[in-house]
Amino acid sequence: MPKEILGPEHAAAVRGMIPGLFDLLLRCGNGTAADGVVVIFHDASLRPEYGLSNLSRERWMPAAGSGVTRDALLGPLRALDRRYRDRALMPPNMFIVIDVPNGRAWFGRSFNKRPKGPYLNASTSEPIPEVLEGSPARLAPRAQIFNPGHVPVLVRDLSTTQDRPEEAFLLHEELLQLAIDSLDSDEQLDPLPVHLNGLWVFARPVIMRRPDDSERHVRAVWYRQGEVLWRMRTFAAGIGNEPKEVGERLVGRLPFVPVWDETRPEQKLLAAVWALMAQGGITESDRRAPDSGPLSESAERGDLTIVRVKAGTDHAQVYRRDDPSNSIDHPAWSVRGHWRHQPYPSLGRDQAGNAITKMKWIASYTKGDAHKLALQDKVIVVRP
Incomplete structure (x- = not known):
C-alpha cells in the first residue's frame, strides 16, 4: 500500500483510538498530569521515538498504583x-x-x-462544534445599499442559459x-423554503464570521431545490462589480435542514x-418587475419581491x-424578541397526546407598568 494511501487511514485510525x-x-484518576492534559506521541527526532508528556513537553508517567502502564x-x-x-516506510x-478534565482531544503531525478547534469529544472522537462569542452575523455598518434597480444586474451576472434563479428577493436592511x-x-x-429556486439579495451586506475568526461580507444567497438534493451558494458583490462566490457550496439531501x-x-x-x-x-412584500412598478399576481418568472x-x-x-409609531413616545422595551414553542392543536397531536408545536417569533414588549418603566429609564435590549 503506497504511503499516500496510508495517510488518510492513519488519521482515521488515530481518531478511532482516542x-x-x-x-x-480516566482510570489514572488524579494521577494524570498537573493540568490533566496528556500528550501521547511519536516523534522521529527523539530517542525514544514514542513517549508520554504533559503540555509543557515534560516527561510524564502514569502512577504505579493506577493499573495503567506506559x-x-x-x-x-x-x-x-x-x-x-x-x-519499510517511516x-x-x-x-x-x-x-481529561474537559473530555476533549486533538491530534496532529506537529x-x-x-489549537483553535474544533476539538474532538474524547469519549466519541466526534468533533465538538465551536461556540464563538457574539452573533455569527451582523450588518455591515458602512456599505453600499442595493436598491431594486441593482438586483437584475446581479441576477444576470449569476445566471447561465441552463441555470438561473426563478425569482429574486431583496431583503430590506431592517x-x-x-x-x-x-x-x-x-x-x-x-x-x-419560501421559494425553491430563489436568489436572496441583501440590501446591506451581512458580515458572517467563521470559526477561524475570518469574515465574509455576504450580499446574496442562491438557494435551489431539486427532486432529491438542495444546494446553496453564497456571493459577495458591490455596485458595479462582478459578484464573487465565497465559501464552499453547500449541498444536502431533502428535506432542507440547516446545520445549526x-x-x-x-x-x-x-x-x-x-x-x-x-x-x-x-x-410585507412588494412584488414588481425589474425597473418597473408593482405587478399583478400573474407576473412572469424572474420578478423581484421586496421584503x-x-x-x-x-x-x-x-x-x-x-x-x-416611532413619532410617539414609548416606554423602554424590557423584553427582547424571542422564539417560542407555540402549540397548534389544529396540526394534530404527538404520541404523548400533546399538541404539535411550531416556532413562533414574539416581538419585543413592555413588561409591567408602562409609567413606572419609563421612570426607571430602562433601555432597549434588542441586539445592536
Missing part, C-alpha cells in the same frame, strides 16, 4: 505505525493530546499546545437586522428569514425608522 486512550487516562497507552499508536514499518510524527437578532438563541426553527452551528451562518440566517416570512404579521418589516406592527416600532 476513546480507548481516554478511558485508560505500554498500554503507547501500544495502539505503535501497532498502527507497524504497518508503515512493515513496508511512520509520520503524531501528537495525540487528551484533555505539536500544537492550544428585516435583515430582525433576522440577525433572532439568531441570538439556539432554537431549532422549521425551515420551510457557527460554521454555517448563511443557513441560519436564511432559515430565520423564511420563518419570519411564513409566520405572517411580521413582514421588509410590516408597517404598524410592534416589530416596526423597533426596526423601521419610517414607521409612524
Whole structure:
C-alpha cells in the first residue's frame, strides 16, 4: 500500500483510538498530569521515538498504583505505525493530546499546545462544534445599499442559459437586522423554503464570521431545490462589480435542514428569514418587475419581491425608522424578541397526546407598568 494511501487511514485510525486512550487516562484518576492534559506521541527526532508528556513537553508517567502502564497507552499508536514499518516506510510524527478534565482531544503531525478547534469529544472522537462569542452575523455598518434597480444586474451576472434563479428577493436592511437578532438563541426553527429556486439579495451586506475568526461580507444567497438534493451558494458583490462566490457550496439531501452551528451562518440566517416570512404579521412584500412598478399576481418568472418589516406592527416600532409609531413616545422595551414553542392543536397531536408545536417569533414588549418603566429609564435590549 503506497504511503499516500496510508495517510488518510492513519488519521482515521488515530481518531478511532482516542476513546480507548481516554478511558485508560480516566482510570489514572488524579494521577494524570498537573493540568490533566496528556500528550501521547511519536516523534522521529527523539530517542525514544514514542513517549508520554504533559503540555509543557515534560516527561510524564502514569502512577504505579493506577493499573495503567506506559505500554498500554503507547501500544495502539505503535501497532498502527507497524504497518508503515512493515513496508519499510517511516511512520509520520503524531501528537495525540487528551484533555481529561474537559473530555476533549486533538491530534496532529506537529505539536500544537492550544489549537483553535474544533476539538474532538474524547469519549466519541466526534468533533465538538465551536461556540464563538457574539452573533455569527451582523450588518455591515458602512456599505453600499442595493436598491431594486441593482438586483437584475446581479441576477444576470449569476445566471447561465441552463441555470438561473426563478425569482429574486431583496431583503430590506431592517428585516435583515430582525433576522440577525433572532439568531441570538439556539432554537431549532422549521425551515420551510419560501421559494425553491430563489436568489436572496441583501440590501446591506451581512458580515458572517467563521470559526477561524475570518469574515465574509455576504450580499446574496442562491438557494435551489431539486427532486432529491438542495444546494446553496453564497456571493459577495458591490455596485458595479462582478459578484464573487465565497465559501464552499453547500449541498444536502431533502428535506432542507440547516446545520445549526457557527460554521454555517448563511443557513441560519436564511432559515430565520423564511420563518419570519411564513409566520405572517411580521413582514410585507412588494412584488414588481425589474425597473418597473408593482405587478399583478400573474407576473412572469424572474420578478423581484421586496421584503421588509410590516408597517404598524410592534416589530416596526423597533426596526423601521419610517414607521409612524416611532413619532410617539414609548416606554423602554424590557423584553427582547424571542422564539417560542407555540402549540397548534389544529396540526394534530404527538404520541404523548400533546399538541404539535411550531416556532413562533414574539416581538419585543413592555413588561409591567408602562409609567413606572419609563421612570426607571430602562433601555432597549434588542441586539445592536
